[in-house]
Amino acid sequence: MIKYFSPLALGLCALPFVTTAAFAEAPDAVSDAVSQDRLRADVEALVGFGTRHTLSSQTDARRGIGAARRWAEDQFRASSKACGGCLEIATPETMVSGSRIPDPVRLVDVVAIQRGTERPNEVVIVQGHIDSRASDVMDAKSDAPGANDDGSGTALVLEAARVLSQHKFPTTIVYAVLSGEEQGLFGGKLLADYATQQGWTVKAVLNNDIVGGSCGSDGYCDDTHVRLFSEGPRADATDETRAAARRFGGENDSPGRNLSRYITGLADGVQDDLDVRQIWRADRMGRGGDQLPFLEHGYPAVRFTVAVEDYEHQHQDLRTEDGVTYGDTVDEMDFPYLAKVTRLNVASLAELAKAPTPPAPEADAAVKTWTDVTWQPVPGAVSYNVWKRRTTAAGWEAEPVVAGTEMTHAKLDGLRGDDWIIGVSSVAADGSESPIAAAVPGGGFRPLEQK
CATH class of the missing domain: 3.40.630.10 (Zn peptidases)
Known part of the structure; x- marks a missing residue:
C-alpha cells in the first residue's frame, strides 16, 4: 500500500506545487x-x-x-x-x-x-x-x-x-x-x-x-x-x-x-x-x-x-x-x-x-460491525484516501482512515457506519489531492442527473 498523508491532514506546510511543466513551488x-x-x-x-x-x-x-x-x-x-x-x-x-x-x-x-x-x-x-x-x-x-x-x-x-x-x-x-x-x-x-x-x-x-x-x-x-x-x-x-x-x-x-x-x-x-x-x-x-x-x-x-x-x-x-x-x-x-x-x-x-475530480463513493454499513466503501476510478488519480468524521463534527478528521490505496474499495473493520460520515478523495501522481466527496446521497461532485 502506498503511504500518503493528505496535505489537509498535515496543515499544508510542506505541500509541493507541481505543474505539468515539472514546475515545483509551494x-x-x-x-x-x-x-x-x-x-x-x-x-x-x-x-x-x-x-x-x-x-x-x-x-x-x-x-x-x-x-x-x-x-x-x-x-x-x-x-x-x-x-x-x-x-x-x-x-x-x-x-x-x-x-x-x-x-x-x-x-x-x-x-x-x-x-x-x-x-x-x-x-x-x-x-x-x-x-x-x-x-x-x-x-x-x-x-x-x-x-x-x-x-x-x-x-x-x-x-x-x-x-x-x-x-x-x-x-x-x-x-x-x-x-x-x-x-x-x-x-x-x-x-x-x-x-x-x-x-x-x-x-x-x-x-x-x-x-x-x-x-x-x-x-x-x-x-x-x-x-x-x-x-x-x-x-x-x-x-x-x-x-x-x-x-x-x-x-x-x-x-x-x-x-x-x-x-x-x-x-x-x-x-x-x-x-x-x-x-x-x-x-x-x-x-x-x-x-x-x-x-x-x-x-x-x-x-x-x-x-x-x-x-x-x-x-x-x-x-x-x-x-x-x-x-x-x-x-x-x-x-x-x-x-x-x-x-x-x-x-x-x-x-x-x-488535482483529479473527487470520486463518488458509496458506503454500506447496514447491520454489521464494519463499513464497506466503494467508488469508481477517477481519471488522473493514482490512489485514494478514505476519510471519516463524526456526524456532529464540522470537519473531517486530521488523518485518513486509509491512505494511498490504489484499490477502489475499502473495508473499514470495526467502524460502525451509523456513527460516521465517510468520504474519499482522489490523489494525482504528484500528490495533488482533490476535495473529499462524502459517501452520502448527493455527495458526488457531478450534477445528479450525471451521477
Missing part, C-alpha cells in the same frame, strides 16, 4: 506573484467607466457596460500574449429580460479559457461580475462606481489570469467576467448554461463578489477573515435524493460544502493573516450571487465575500447626507485585504486544477 510561492498595485489599477480603471449598469450604453467608447467589457477582454488578451497565446477568449451572449430588465437587452460575459494539458474537459471556474448599480436598480444613467461591488471581484479574476497563465496545469481554468448580476444573476446563468453546452466537467466554481473591503458601516473592521458561503442540501436535489438524505445523511455534505472545507484547509498554507470563516448558507440572508445558477445546474460552487459588509458604500448613489458619505468608491476599499483574498483564490485554483 502554493504561497505561486500566490505571492499577486500584485496589489495591479489590483488597485484595475479597480480604478473600472470605476473610470462611470457606470457599468447592465442597461447602460453598449456602444460608447468610454462610458457604460460595453466599454467596460471591451476593456476586460483587452486585459485577458494581454495576459494571453504574455503566456504565448495560452488563453482562448470567448464572449458568450444572449438576449435577456426580466423584472429588472423591462425591454430585452444583449447580455455578454467575457471568458478566458486556459486549457489543461492532460484532461482539458475538467474545469475550475473563477468569476466576478463587472456590472454595477446605484440606489435605484433601474437607474442606468447615474454614476455607479461599483468599486467593491464588484470591481474587486473583477480585478481578482483578471489578476488570477495574469498569475496562473504563467504555469501549466493538467486541467482547465476558466476566468470569467460576468454581466447582469445586479439585474437578476443573468451572467451567472449564461455561463452555467455555456458550461453545460460545452460538456465541461465542472469541478469547482469560485464566485468572488464584494471582496475588497474590511470595515462595516458600523465601524467594525476585520481584515483577517474572508467569508466563504456554501449550500447545504443540493439545489439540484430530486425528491428521491432528498428522501434518501433524510434517512442516511447528506444535509451537510453537498459538493459545495466539502469544497468550502477544502479551501479552508488550504488557507493556512497560503498566508498567516487571512483565515476562512465558513458560512453554511448558499448566500447572505435575503440576497444572492452568481454562484447560485451553478448550484441549480448541480455544479459545486461557493461564494467569497468580505468578513464585514459596508452598506453605506454598496448599492448607493454618490452623495453626502448628515455628514455621512455614501457610494461604492475606491477610497473606501482595502487593497491589502483584496490582495490577500486574491492570493487565496489563486492558490485554491492552482490546487484544484492540479
Whole structure:
C-alpha cells in the first residue's frame, strides 16, 4: 500500500506545487506573484467607466457596460500574449429580460479559457461580475462606481489570469467576467448554461463578489477573515435524493460544502493573516450571487465575500447626507485585504486544477460491525484516501482512515457506519489531492442527473 498523508491532514506546510511543466513551488510561492498595485489599477480603471449598469450604453467608447467589457477582454488578451497565446477568449451572449430588465437587452460575459494539458474537459471556474448599480436598480444613467461591488471581484479574476497563465496545469481554468448580476444573476446563468453546452466537467466554481473591503458601516473592521458561503442540501436535489438524505445523511455534505472545507484547509498554507470563516448558507440572508445558477445546474460552487459588509458604500448613489458619505468608491476599499483574498483564490485554483475530480463513493454499513466503501476510478488519480468524521463534527478528521490505496474499495473493520460520515478523495501522481466527496446521497461532485 502506498503511504500518503493528505496535505489537509498535515496543515499544508510542506505541500509541493507541481505543474505539468515539472514546475515545483509551494502554493504561497505561486500566490505571492499577486500584485496589489495591479489590483488597485484595475479597480480604478473600472470605476473610470462611470457606470457599468447592465442597461447602460453598449456602444460608447468610454462610458457604460460595453466599454467596460471591451476593456476586460483587452486585459485577458494581454495576459494571453504574455503566456504565448495560452488563453482562448470567448464572449458568450444572449438576449435577456426580466423584472429588472423591462425591454430585452444583449447580455455578454467575457471568458478566458486556459486549457489543461492532460484532461482539458475538467474545469475550475473563477468569476466576478463587472456590472454595477446605484440606489435605484433601474437607474442606468447615474454614476455607479461599483468599486467593491464588484470591481474587486473583477480585478481578482483578471489578476488570477495574469498569475496562473504563467504555469501549466493538467486541467482547465476558466476566468470569467460576468454581466447582469445586479439585474437578476443573468451572467451567472449564461455561463452555467455555456458550461453545460460545452460538456465541461465542472469541478469547482469560485464566485468572488464584494471582496475588497474590511470595515462595516458600523465601524467594525476585520481584515483577517474572508467569508466563504456554501449550500447545504443540493439545489439540484430530486425528491428521491432528498428522501434518501433524510434517512442516511447528506444535509451537510453537498459538493459545495466539502469544497468550502477544502479551501479552508488550504488557507493556512497560503498566508498567516487571512483565515476562512465558513458560512453554511448558499448566500447572505435575503440576497444572492452568481454562484447560485451553478448550484441549480448541480455544479459545486461557493461564494467569497468580505468578513464585514459596508452598506453605506454598496448599492448607493454618490452623495453626502448628515455628514455621512455614501457610494461604492475606491477610497473606501482595502487593497491589502483584496490582495490577500486574491492570493487565496489563486492558490485554491492552482490546487484544484492540479488535482483529479473527487470520486463518488458509496458506503454500506447496514447491520454489521464494519463499513464497506466503494467508488469508481477517477481519471488522473493514482490512489485514494478514505476519510471519516463524526456526524456532529464540522470537519473531517486530521488523518485518513486509509491512505494511498490504489484499490477502489475499502473495508473499514470495526467502524460502525451509523456513527460516521465517510468520504474519499482522489490523489494525482504528484500528490495533488482533490476535495473529499462524502459517501452520502448527493455527495458526488457531478450534477445528479450525471451521477
